[in-house]
Amino acid sequence: MQVRRRVWCGAAVSAALLGAVTVPAAGAGPVATVVTPPTVSAVPEDDGVPYPRQEPLTEPPVNEDDQSYWRGAIPFHEIAPTLNAHMEASEYVSTEVVGQSTEGRDLYLVTITAPESAEESAQQDDWRDRIKHDAAAAQDDDALMAGYKPPIWFNNNIHGNEWDGTDAALSYIDELVEDLEAGDADAVALAENYRLYFTVSNNPDGRVAGTRATALNLDANRDFITNTTPETRIIRDLTGDLQPIFFVDIHGYTGNLQVEPTGPPQGENYEHDLLMPYSYAAALRIEQDVIDADIAGNPLTEDGGIIIPFRDIPDGWDGWPPIFTPQYVQFQGSIAYTVELGPGRSRAATLEEQLAENAERLATNREVGHQVIESTVAYVDENRDAILGNQMEIFRRGEAGLPLVEIPANPDPDEYEGPDEWAEEWDAADVTGTEFPRAYVIPAGSTDAATLVDHLIAHGVEVGVADADFSVGGEEYAAGSFVVDMHQPLRGLANVLLSDGADISDRVPSMYDISAWSLGRLWGAEVDRVGSTTDPALDVTTTPVAVAPPTGSFPDDADYVSLALDGVAAVQAVNLLLAAGVAVVDVGDGTVVVGPDGLEQAAALSELLGVAFTATDGRELAGDDVRGLSALRVGYTSSAPYGGEDELVLTGLGFVDPVRVTVEGLNDGSVDLEEIDVLWLGSRLRLGEDADAADDALEAYFDSGKGAVATADAGIWAAEEFELFEADVVTGPGRANGVVLVDTEDGVISAQAEDAAFAYGPAYFTELGDDVTVEQSYGTEPLLSGHWLPNGDGTGGPEQAGGQPSVISAVNADGARALVFGTDPFFRTHPRGMFDDVAAALLWAGPEGALIEPPVEEPTEEPTEEPTTPAPTEEPTTSEPTEEPTTAGPTVAPTTAPTDGPGSGRLPTTGADVWMLGVLTVLLAGAGGVLVARRRLTD
Ligand SMILES: [Zn+2]
Incomplete structure (x- = not known):
């Protein structure tokens, strides 16, 4: 559908004017999506583009390295030709490119539906809109109930190395198209009464590379409320556009076929009484059909069935967080499943055996997945009015603000509409619910x-x-x-x-x-x-509102300007100024000051990033706590393979070209710590027997007085290994996680920290050495929300953590600064409010930069004792930097030429002219991740 966006009276126009900035990572595509996800919302289109929609798909070149071959699955480059052939053969088949993956591969949406005129298509759009926004009337609209074509949507392959859903969907499409072209009455009725949607591969980069994650090294099926990955933004937008009544997300591999609904705890914001009866009954229907189909190679459980978590898994397969695709889509009033196909990747000894075994398993899963799709469609068709009616009712309850219907344990099924089987399985652990605010x-x-x-x-x-x-x-x-x-x-x-x-x-x-x-x-x-x-x-x-109004401002007449170093945009502004060679001084009260030489750049950034500068007389530059900031080349360690967050957040904060530090890189010299100003330790390095060079390099780094900011495990490791400070750490259970309340002391991160933080495997610090400063502590009852129990030995729980240090810092005898988080500020790029804490810590732990000359003091009004000398009473004694910086510009020279051309828009590092050019380059490079700048607030 080219996923068109309604133009919200000028919103799209302003979004275009606002421009986009990407800050590409070294050697990778644009990745600054973490900074600010795209802001133009997808809304249901209402301009009625007729079906079929058959713009031929661009066929990618053959890629013999596509890892799909290993699985015996269809390689990505063969999908487009397959779909093009279907479109040539049948007017029931439409395909659209709904967006691109991180590496630029097309995401295809296939629609199977009978041809529609523009009027008919517009009518469908109108009905869909009314179902959401005027549900009460839609429920009573006979024409709508009779004529609406409910959308059923199958998403596949969001985990790249779970290939088989794609092949199952294509198998189903093949057969359905064949039936349609043969004039099969049931098939034609289906196409006339429904729109069947297939996002054939949600993660083509992962499909080709054979990785679970996307090319950003993030798990897309954990990204549905953060939406750092373009792959999830596409599905998010389609979810609103398509408004399915039934959604299936096909994965692998759990040995046996597994079909949700999920086990407890059940999400507390769903209208379970309207979802669960048909959801569970549909799963039972699928189970029976799969058993009956007796598909070769498909194992059943010991009981002879499939796995339905709601029935079979008491805990550990829950639908609690909306980070998974179905748990997200369900908020559109849709029944939504994860389906896990059974037989997994071969671990046979030889490649030949692997290929043979994989091919067999793929064939089995293709047939099972095909059956799941067929059974789902059949079930929806048999229960269409009820399932559609329930979607309307969910929207109606929302619009009317009715309290959530909470279901008690072991409910009486007669009190609920629809099939009864679910009620027996709904026990105390499933009971859930919430109170909505007004x-x-x-x-x-x-x-x-x-x-x-x-x-x-x-x-x-x-x-x-x-x-x-x-x-x-x-x-x-x-x-x-x-x-x-x-x-x-x-x-x-x-x-x-x-x-x-x-x-x-x-x-x-x-x-x-x-x-x-x-x-x-x-x-x-x-x-x-x-x-x-x-x-x-x-x-x-x-x-x-369609887009938040601009937030930036800049004073008209000021020689100096001040900016609160708080929030992602402020950090970006500071980093961009430093990268441009502009001196920025931290004046010790949570604000930074820019002098006369940087006003032009600061003004441009206020507009570009929406940050608010205020006028100041610059006298704070003569204070005791001033510290020049410097453009930092950050080195980072990261826990592969899903450690995309470290690079993404650092880059998104405007730190130019962060360098990944690995043992291998240090050993072979490809990573030179002399070029690194400060380290972000997202994970510890394993300095084994053959890591002497790496060990020496790190030793030299810290001996030279350079610093680090770290997560708990990595920070304590580095502290011990390189004598940074003394402290112990107590860590809760590895999978405990939640939103925790924290109290921040006046110190390194006090201007940035919120009163809540996110922690995964929460850690607190004990046995602090004399030189260790507590920057932040857990609240007395720290767990606001989440799941956090003590360890088996009674340590590491929320009660034990209460009041204990959550963030500590120290400066050792060599001058090396370290700050360590017991919380998880970068977790999957989610807790944005913590990103600036890390930035402040990095700027503190990094080297000092240039200071700015304070203004010359005006003569005081008090006459001096010698009225004949009207000169200033004295030269400000604090006007000189306490420590002379070596250069006024950024301390880091780029190690690679910043001229990779369009698409890699590198931030320049010297000179205002180059800087302005650079901003333009960056603007022009904004194909991928988008950082929407808010225009200066004009009043
Ligand atoms: Zn999966």
Whole structure:
């Protein structure tokens, strides 16, 4: 559908004007998506493009290295020719390119539906829109109920090395097209009554490379509320565009076929009474069909069935976090499954045996997956009105703001519409629910607030701007504050994104993945929960927003400007200024100051990044705590293979070309620590027997007084290995995680830290040496939401962590600075509000940069004793830097020429002219990740 975006009266225009910045990583594609996800929301199109849509797909060149061959699966380059052939053969087949992967491969959306005129297609769009936004009327609209073609959507291969779903979908499409062209009455009826959608491969880069992760080294099926990967942004946008009533995400490999619904804990924001009855019944139907089909090579369980987590897995296969595709899509009122195909990758001894075994297993899974698709479609067709009606009811409840229907353990099925089998399986562990607030209020003004609002809008959440000042719950809010009224169709999604979540430590012994997240707590913006869903609307009118208004400002007449070093955008501004050779001075109160020589660049950045500079007289430059900042070349360690977050966040913060530090690189000299200013240790390095050179290099690095910022395990390792400081660490269970409350001391990160943080395997520090400073501690009862129990020996739980240090710092005798987090500021690029904590720590641990000459003091008004000399009373004694920086510019020369041409827009490192050119280059390079700049606020 070319996924067109409605032009929201000028929003798209301003988005275009705002421009985009990418900060490419060394040798990789544009990756700054972590900074600010795209802000132009996908909304249902309503201009009625007829079907079929048969623009031929571009066929990629043959790639003999495609790892699909190893599995015996269709290589990526053969998918487009296959689909092109289908389009030539049949008017029932449409294909569209709905976006590109990180490495630029096309993502294909196949639609099987009977031809539609433009009017018919527009009618479908209109009906779909009414189902969401006028659900009460849609429920009573006979024409809609009879004529709407409910969308059923199959997503495949989001994990690149789980190839088989793609082949299963293509197998189903092959057969259906054959039936359609043969005039099969059932097939034709299906195409006339439905739209069947297939995103054939959600992760083509991973498919080709044989990796689970995307080319950003992130797991896309953990990225659905953060959306750093383009692959998930496409699915997110399609979710709103297509509004499926049933969605299946096909994975592998769990030995036996596994079909959700999930086990407990059940997500607390879903309307389970409307989803679970048909969801479970459909799974049972699939099970029976797969048993009956008796597919060669497909194992069943010992009981002769498949695995249905809701029935068969008491804990550890939950649908709690909306980071997985189906758990995300379900907020569109869709029944949504993960399906795991059975037989996995061969581990046979020889390649030949592997190929043979894989081919057999692929063939089995293709047939099983084909059956799953066929059974799903058949089940939906048999229960169409009820399932569609339930989607409408979910939206209606949201719009009306009704309390969530909570289901007790072992419910009486007669009290719920639909099939009954589920009720017997719904026991105490499944009981869930939440109370929706009446609204969330987000005070405007900060870039973090604007980023959050744009992100909510991209998810389809409706956000308004208050037209006047108002008060609610005893708080006063200014006109312009953002209001998320929870009376809206996607209130479940809005709540799951913004709410604190819940402490579920007692609910189940273990969780499949994360158990807490919260954009409201972790994205740096103030978010206030207001009232209850049954309260009347807030006493203020609001205007819907399509993109958050600009936040930048710059004073007209100032010789010096000041900027609060708080938030991702402020860090970017500082790093870009430093990279441009502009002196930036930290004046010790959480702000930085730029002098007369940098005003032009600062003004441009205020507009580009939406940061607010204020005028200052520059006298703070003469203070005792001033410290010149320097452009940092950051070296980093990372836990492969899913360690994309370290590089992505550093790059997204504007640190130019961070260098990955590995034992191998240090040993063979390809990584030179002399070119590194400061280290981010995302993981420890394994300095084994053959790592003398690496060990020596690190020893020399720290001996020279250079510093590091680190996660707990890596930081304590480095501290011991290189005598940085003395401390022990206590770590909770490795999979414990959650949103934790923290108290920050006046120190390195006090201007940046929020009162909540994210921790995965939370750690606290004990036995601190005399030279160690506590920067931050866990609150007395630290776990706000998540799953965190003590270790078996009673240590490492939230109770034990209460009041203990969560972040520490030290400076050793060599002058090496270190700061270590017991929390996880970069976790999967999610806790944006913590990124600036790390940036502040890196700037502190890195070398000093140039200072700025304070203004010459004006004569004081008090007459001096010798009135004949009207000169300044004295030269400011503190005007000279305490430590002479060697250069006024960035301390790091680029090691590679910044001229890789379009698409790799490297940030230049010297000179204002080059800098301006560089900004343009960066702007022009903005094909991939987008950092939307907010234009200067003009008043
Ligand atoms: Zn998977």
